[in-house]
Amino acid sequence: MSASKGWKTERLGDVAKTSSGGTPKRGVTDYYGGDIPWVKSGELGDGTVYDVQETITQSGLDNSSAKLFPKGTLCIALYGATIGKLGILGVDATTNQAVCGIFLPEDIDTQYVFYFLESIRKDLINQGKGGAQPNINQGIIRDIQLPMPGTLDEQRRIVAEIEKQFTRLDAGVEGLKRVQANLKRYRASVLKAACEGKLVPTEAELCGADLTTETQRLGENGRDASPQASDQSHRFGREDGLATKRHKKHKDGESENLCDLSDSARDKYEFETGSELLERILIERRKAHEEQQKNAPLNPPSPRLRRTKKKYKEPAAPDTKDLPDLPEGWVWATAEQLTTLLTSGSRGWGKYYADKGSLFIRAQDIKTDSLNLSGVAHVSLPEKAEGMRSSVENNDLLVTITGANVTKSAMVKGLDEVAYVSQHVALLKPVRNETSPFQFVWIVSPAHGRNRLEKWAYGAGKPGLSLEQVRSLPLGLPPLAEQKRIVEEVERRLSVIEEMEAAVEANLKRAARLRQSILKKAFEGKLVK
CATH class of the missing domain: 3.90.220.20 (DNA methylase specificity domains)
Known part of the structure; x- marks a missing residue:
């Protein structure tokens, strides 16, 4: 990603400090359940972090490599499936060793760096090393090349425009996710009706x-x-589960289905x-x-x-x-x-x-x-x-x-x-x-x-x-004939659902690409004038 005219590129480690957290010894109950939030990498959800599953005590903090990071610290996940996930601490908190804290000077906007790290997440994931649990380290974080506008005000104008465009985009994504949820519920209702004899006539x-x-x-x-x-x-007389009287044969060889007969005529037939x-x-x-x-x-x-x-x-x-x-x-x-x-x-x-x-x-x-x-x-x-x-x-x-x-x-x-x-x-x-x-x-x-x-x-x-x-x-x-009708109707309805799900998924992928396009323009100096 080339820097825009008037911008400069800084190595992140030259303008900011980094530190990872730690885990108090699990076997010591006195280390857990205190009033100090302890953030794990899975709790970084690309937003502000307020609520955590676990807390530690002052003793747990003093007797481990965990460190207390101040409110507003930018955090990034280093390990496994969460590599590159981001969060900004909404409270003073500690973290485990899978989370790296990035401490920025006052002339660099935290949200600006947050969005830049989001824009290069795929590159960070590709740098992950290891087998089942690939990871990145603080060295990789410090070597990140950060494009820097000339002033803090310009950083903030870029952040404001990103958030303006993301607000519209996120509204569309939320709408698509609601459609996804509704399709999932409709699929379940179709299957439920099928198994309760309510989808087709019995x-x-x-x-x-x-x-x-x-x-x-x-x-x-x-x-x-x-x-x-x-x-x-x-x-x-029939292998499909219908009795021999289930269909009437006309002289022209056409079969008359029982479903088409009058109520009085149906009583003459068996199933x-x-x-x-x-x-x-x-x-x-x-x-x-x-x-x-x-x-x-x-x-x-x-x-x-x-x-x-x-x-x-x-x-x-x-x-x-x-x-x-x-x-x-x-x-x-x-x-x-x-x-x-x-x-x-x-x-x-x-x-x-x-x-x-x-x-x-x-x-x-x-x-x-x-x-x-x-x-x-x-x-x-x-x-x-x-x-x-x-x-x-x-x-x-x-x-x-x-x-x-x-x-x-x-x-x-x-x-x-x-x-x-x-x-x-x-x-x-x-x-x-x-x-x-x-x-x-x-x-x-x-x-x-x-x-x-x-x-x-x-x-x-x-x-x-x-x-x-x-x-x-x-x-x-x-009955076997009923099974066939049920399955045919299930397949007909589910095929419609699957077409709609595919369209929704395609639009979600398009939205993700658009999000990356917005970020790319932002850090090439092309989003705001």
């Missing part, structure tokens, strides 16, 4: 059916107690309830187990895959005592009931990392509730590796079970390569692929699956979910 509403007797016969667990249970799947669908799923689940047992290799690549005589264990039904009522025609099920396999990745994948090979899906790849493979890792897996059991296929569901992204999830779509999941991700393989989209909607709904998963994950200690908790997750199961 099958029961379309048919005008009274399912009380049928629901009682099938029971809470979705299992038919009658002798005909084993023949359940033969009652339905497969959620309870009946669950019963069919459970039958298919058992068959899949039996088929797997029959086809399991005697000498597999991994000992874990060797054929063993495993008696089929019926998955536990959900405890519905404290669960809310579902729409008519729906039934409660657990994630375990709806899946043939619910597992997580193996440990020890580090030794298999490679520049190319199979995809290795980690928690960071699903942190946006979608599968993003732009930064995916690759692994080269030996034939006998135990991790083969965690291979991923289209329609599988993924749930993060440990770490900062816990509960974030994805449904696998459009995958055309071999892929595996890490130990931090739960893998759910559905009995019927057609049920995956609605299961995913339920899992990510803030009022339903996500709410329950987050309560489990953050209940105690380090955030995390066990596979048993994921298996026991209760989900509402609508």
Whole structure:
């Protein structure tokens, strides 16, 4: 950044003094809880600092490298994710060692230097050294080349113009952030309505059916107690969950949807309830187990895959005592009931990392509730590796079970390569692929699956979910045809939301660029005359 005509460039260390703070020994309780504010780098928010989370005592100050900085001191963060964040002390305060205080003479305006440091923040971040926690030091701060107008009055006129333009810009940014918040709330309301039968007409509403007797016969667990249970799947002539009477065929071959029929005509037609669908799923689940047992290799690549005589264990039904009522025609099920396999990745994948090979899906790849493979890792897996059991296929569901992204999830779509999941991700393989989209909607709904998963994950200690908790997750199961309508409507509405979110994000980035443009002009002497 070249200095304007009549300006000069000064090394910051030649016109100002700097000092970092310190941390009193944590094990000494007498050092904390006093009346002296103690500022940490995360509390620098590019504004005036008044409130802090912790305070220290005079004894803590006297027995540590912490120093009392006067009100009005300009501070800059030196470490980690906060590098370059700024603050001006609104009160006398101490800081930890991750904060550097800059003490300016009276002929240099503090706010002027504040805005200049903001303008070069990206350069400071790029100078950060280290691994997981890069940092800058006081030497880097002192070597900053500061463009200086000829007078203090000119500095203040530049600051006034910057703040005038920032006020208008910040008003627009706040408006965009309100739109973002409203879109987030609308997304949550769409998912909530979808999981409560309020987004599209239910099958029961379309048919005008009274399912009380049928629901009682099938029971809470979705299992038919009658002798005909084993023949359940033969009652339905269509694989999409509609009974054979669900559509009328005209002579010209066109199908008349039940939704288009009169109320009296609808009563003549049947539909497969959620309870009946669950019963069919459970039958298919058992068959899949039996088929797997029959086809399991005697000498597999991994000992874990060797054929063993495993008696089929019926998955536990959900405890519905404290669960809310579902729409008519729906039934409660657990994630375990709806899946043939619910597992997580193996440990020890580090030794298999490679520049190319199979995809290795980690928690960071699903942190946006979608599968993003732009930064995916690759692994080269030996034939006998135990991790083969965690291979991923289209329609599988993924749930993060440990770490900062816990509960974030994805449904696998459009995958055309071999892929595996890490130990931090739960893998759910559905009995019927057609049920995956609605299961995913339920899992990510803030009022339903996500709410329950987050309560489990953050209940105690380090955030995390066990596979048993994921298996026991209760989900509402609508009739299959209704699931399809719900998912179609969810996708239609969310696509509109995503377009609007993308437009808002683009405008926020444009505002950030404009902010930098204002600062650049200011320190090139082009903002005021």
